[in-house]
Amino acid sequence: MTREPKVLLKKLGLQFNDVALFSVALTHRSAGEKNNERLEFLGDAVLGFVIADVLWKQFPKASEGDLSRLRASLVNQTTLAEIARELHLGDYLIMGSGELKSGGFRRDSILSDAVESIMGAILTDQGFTGCRAWVLSIFSERLSQLSTENWQKDPKTRLQEHLQARQLELPVYQLLAESGQPHVKHFTIECRVCLIEEPVTGAGTSRKKAEQEAAEQMLKRISKSTGMQL
């Protein structure tokens, strides 16, 4: 049973001039034409900017690539759905009966979209400063826990996380060649992912190093073909 948007507003410590707009932010497209899809577009954009801006200040020595990875570790469907669950958003979502019955209020994509839609609604109702403050408040703990560890993950981990976040199959590593004496071995590893047609290879003095090199090459390939920073 869906609870009143006003109750959620109070719980979140928000005051809206236009409460109807806040209700739209909670409305999934299955409930009709007046839904949160446009607000989600706006919320996604303001969220990306607010987090980029705060990371830029928080990590003055991080490279552009590091900043992109840090942001991707915070702004992704899994994390936004976690936040939605912490805020119990699922109890307040307005959905069509089909989605309701199939448990849409538990789905990561729907929960994550609702968080972004609320950000879009706050921006529209209260302007940038108010929206920024709310975004920072719900991310404050995660921001304070960020450290160099988050953005210096090794290439294999980064590749795996990228594919998992998109619910794609994990990469397959295969030994192509092994040569040299026991103390000066040379390994060549092939890496395949479903996203990219051609496999890439990596080489190194251990199997592990060759795999990391292959993963790094694959990340570059994916970055190039998608325009994303990985």
Next chain:
Amino acid sequence: MTREPKVLLKKLGLQFNDVALFSVALTHRSAGEKNNERLEFLGDAVLGFVIADVLWKQFPKASEGDLSRLRASLVNQTTLAEIARELHLGDYLIMGSGELKSGGFRRDSILSDAVESIMGAILTDQGFTGCRAWVLSIFSERLSQLSTENWQKDPKTRLQEHLQARQLELPVYQLLAESGQPHVKHFTIECRVCLIEEPVTGAGTSRKKAEQEAAEQMLKRISKSTGMQL
């Protein structure tokens, strides 16, 4: 010969508290460690948000997908490089001698990055309101020319533009099957692109309709695997 950043500031009608920061925005990574890559990250984020926000207000009836496509038609390397050329940014870029000799100041990627870096520098030096005003001023003509035509392009055109923007090979459409009587024909077309391993198919009562359907399916496939709205 690279011209003085101060001259450019004047030409752009900008006043910086920290002129050295503006110089960093003009510095390509080939010129050394203190370059514009971090500012570009920030500028890219603020640009994406400012354009999303203005489109959201300008097109109150556009769907989320329409808004995404409208934004992508404005915020892309080709358009940003065009803007850079209109502002004669190439004359002011600070680059290493190798890039300088190979004509880096004419390259789309370098020019586009410099425009975003300037946005990042204005944000840092003058805050969000000043940055937003500058972004809107350099996009004002393009924003006023936007119309439904820009965002209701057919799937084949959208797919082709997506691949071209990434300098990838164009899609290949192939007739798989043709059946039925002359007045009730049925066509099945396969579409292949290098980004996606498996081909997709589309069907329709004409070859053209089947191709459009196949392109639409391919756009969905690419959107799903990359997380982009196409």
